[in-house]
Amino acid sequence: MNANTSNLCVNLLRESERRSSSPVRWRVMMPICALLGCVGCLLWWLILIGQLFLVRAQLSTVRFDLTSRKTVHATILSQMATARELEGELEQLSWYACGRQTYGAFLARLADVMPSDVQLTSLAIPEPAAQNLAGPNPKAPPLPGPADISETISLRMMGRTTKDTPVEELMKSLTDPAFTNVLKIVKDPRPAEQSPRIHSFRQDLTASPDGKRFLTFDIEYKCVERRFGK
Amino acid sequence: MSVKSLSNQPSESQRAMLFTAVIVAVAAALYMMCIQPCALSVTQARAELDGLENQQRAMEMDLRGAERVKSRIAAAEAALKPYRAALLTPLLGSWAMRAKSILDPVAKASGLKNNDYNELPVRLLPVPKPMPDQLFARRPIKVTCRGSYATIASFIWRIEKTLPLVSVQSFFIKSQSDADKQQAELVLEWPTKGAVTVPPGTSKPGVKK
Numbered sequence: 001m002n003a004n005t006s007n008l009c010v011n012l013l014r015e016s017e018r019r020s021s022s023p024v025r026w027r028v029m030m031p032i033c034a035l036l037g038c039v040g041c042l043l044w045w046l047i048l049i050g051q052l053f054l055v056r057a058q059l060s061t062v063r064f065d066l067t068s069r070k071t072v073h074a075t076i077l078s079q080m081a082t083a084r085e086l087e088g089e090l091e092q093l094s095w096y097a098c099g100r101q102t103y104g105a106f107l108a109r110l111a112d113v114m115p116s117d118v119q120l121t122s123l124a125i126p127e128p129a130a131q132n133l134a135g136p137n138p139k140a141p142p143l144p145g146p147a148d149i150s151e152t153i154s155l156r157m158m159g160r161t162t163k164d165t166p167v168e169e170l171m172k173s174l175t176d177p178a179f180t181n182v183l184k185i186v187k188d189p190r191p192a193e194q195s196p197r198i199h200s201f202r203q204d205l206t207a208s209p210d211g212k213r214f215l216t217f218d219i220e221y222k223c224v225e226r227r228f229g230k
Numbered sequence: 231m232s233v234k235s236l237s238n239q240p241s242e243s244q245r246a247m248l249f250t251a252v253i254v255a256v257a258a259a260l261y262m263m264c265i266q267p268c269a270l271s272v273t274q275a276r277a278e279l280d281g282l283e284n285q286q287r288a289m290e291m292d293l294r295g296a297e298r299v300k301s302r303i304a305a306a307e308a309a310l311k312p313y314r315a316a317l318l319t320p321l322l323g324s325w326a327m328r329a330k331s332i333l334d335p336v337a338k339a340s341g342l343k344n345n346d347y348n349e350l351p352v353r354l355l356p357v358p359k360p361m362p363d364q365l366f367a368r369r370p371i372k373v374t375c376r377g378s379y380a381t382i383a384s385f386i387w388r389i390e391k392t393l394p395l396v397s398v399q400s401f402f403i404k405s406q407s408d409a410d411k412q413q414a415e416l417v418l419e420w421p422t423k424g425a426v427t428v429p430p431g432t433s434k435p436g437v438k439k
Binding site: 027030035037038048063066069076087090093097099105107108111119121125126128131133226228 | 242247249256257260261269272276278282283286295300303306307313354355356365368379380382383384387388389391394395399400401402404417
């Protein structure tokens with residue numbers, strides 16, 4: 001036999017009879033891993049069941065708590081709604097009260113400053129303009145209330161006198177602070193913005209029964225706006 | 231690994247593989263039939279619990295504020311009391327009748343009699359923004375009377391003094407040849423509970439003494 005023959009390795013094992021030289025046997029490890037996975041799943045499930053019981057227990061506690069206090073809470077809710085409604089009423093009435101204008105004291109004082117040569121034929125605060133309930137969008141439904149919170153007011157004074165001096169005197173008297181809480185004095189070059197604004201001051205063509213000739217006047221004052229709000 | 235190669239495996243290996251396959255199948259079944267539905271139930275229960283806990287927190291907050299709400303109601307009621315007493319309410323369905331019942335004693339004290347009372351179309355109250363429901367309307371009542379300038383001025387002054395919510399919306403005093411019988415038309419305005427009840431542009435017949 002030569003040297004080549006001594007190195008010859010004869011393997012008579014069938015393939016199924018061969019064993020791996022590795023200490024880790026896959027036919028052992030594979031079922032163990034699968035078993036561990038299965039046990040893990042089982043544990044996961046048990047944990048989930050525990051969590052479910054816990055959450056359901058909490059749920060029933062909270063539900064019981066909510067049910068037991070439902071009546072009291074409903075009372076509180078209705079009280080809250082009442083409070084809101086009352087505060088809404090109060091707010092709207094406060095707005096209204098804030099927009100209240102008074103003229104009684106003004107009219108009484110006016111009689112005191114009226115010169116003896118002046119006779120008022122009419123004194124009027126005309127009705128305010130119609131309310132504008134149209135919003136910015138013409139297609140939208142009308143607003144639930146006027147958008148403008150203020151209303152302009154004017155006082156129209158018509159009368160007659162024998163000469164112009166008493167009217168000047170009257171107009172001067174009306175610049176007193178006792179009247180400017182109602183009347184506005186505006187000196188503006190634009191006639192429409194002026195207050196007082198003299199619409200007419202002219203000779204009355206009809207003479208009185210005693211033959212006196214009069215001057216008639218028509219003066220308009222802007223009044224302090226009626227402003228609704230706090 | 232083909233079927234042939236599997237069949238060539240030793241019987242222990244075949245058993246191990248079969249055992250592994252069975253366990254994997256059990257694990258898969260466990261996951262699909264137990265774990266997944268259970269996890270879904272836990273998620274749903276937690277979501278429900280979160281919702282109920284939020285509800286519980288809100289409820290506790292409301293209950294804690296109960297005293298504050300009561301004091302708010304008491305304060306609002308107290309502040310509203312004088313206003314409510316000053317609101318105009320219809321008498322036998324007529325606002326003018328009620329106005330007459332309120333104003334006649336004032337007119338008598340001022341020296342005015344034979345006044346006429348007429349309802350005018352209601353006006354809306356400008357309200358804060360954003361606009362809530364109109365809880366009140368402005369109801370004008372037209373009062374027509376005759377008297378001296380002093381009695382008319384006194385009438386207006388007395389109204390403003392005794393009726394805190396009545397506002398003079400407009401007036402017109404026209405002189406007559408008899409100084410004691412000047413003609414006056416006053417439009418007095420009251421707040422009334424409720425929104426517009428009379429369509430604008432309509433008025434009810436007046437009440438004359």
